[in-house]
Amino acid sequence: MTGERHRNPAGSMSLQLTLAQSDSYQSLLEGKVALLEEPLLLQEHHCFQINLILDEICTNIFENNRETENLRIDINISWKAEKITLVIEDNGIPFDPTGVDEPDTSLPLSRREAGGLGLYFVKKYTDSFTYSRIRGRNRTTVVKSLEPPNTSSTLKTS
């Protein structure tokens, strides 16, 4: 007998990164996202996109804070119904990642630069991408819809 699988309707998990882990944070993120596969029935492209979102935001924080002592990034991942919310907080210098100029993706090779692509991916793969500065910490929040299992593509077209 086959039964229809359902997502665990709500839940949360947290992860803390420090500057000392800046050489290995991608594997920590990957391990954490892998834990979401079962309760959220994530497909391969979901895992890829969530990893990419967290990776690009954290990479940006680490790059902006090379001189910051005791940098700490706190990540909270929660989900409810068909939406996953990622809250990334850091004690680094004030920086609004949502205000970064989008790259012109129509330029030819000779005029293309790779800058700005990381946060552009975050915008393209999420429903909302917001920033606030709260009690001396940067708080970046992204919300991403997860389509029902076994349907394809979550890419925003505009």
Next chain:
Amino acid sequence: MITITPTIEGNYQIIRLKGRLDSTTSPELEEYLEANDFSKHRGVVFEMTELDYISSAGLRVLLNASKTFKKENISFLLCGIQAHVLEVFEISGFDTFLDIYPSLEEVWKE
């Protein structure tokens, strides 16, 4: 972790990438490309069937390599890109100026 496996087929240098190309691993690819002379080859083909992940840091290395090879009149080809990785090339617009093939077999057909 990224594994870089170079082989030569005819006039082409094949570079197989396996694993993840992110801000931690992309310097390894960058160093490999800078340390090797590809001028004796007609082209360089990146075979990416086993590349599971790429971020903007990985794309930056490929973009810079593409510009360098173009200056030296060396063909720069990519093939076997997994669907979710290919989507990142499409979002960034890189698919409009990079030569991307479904597989190595398709490269040889050209």
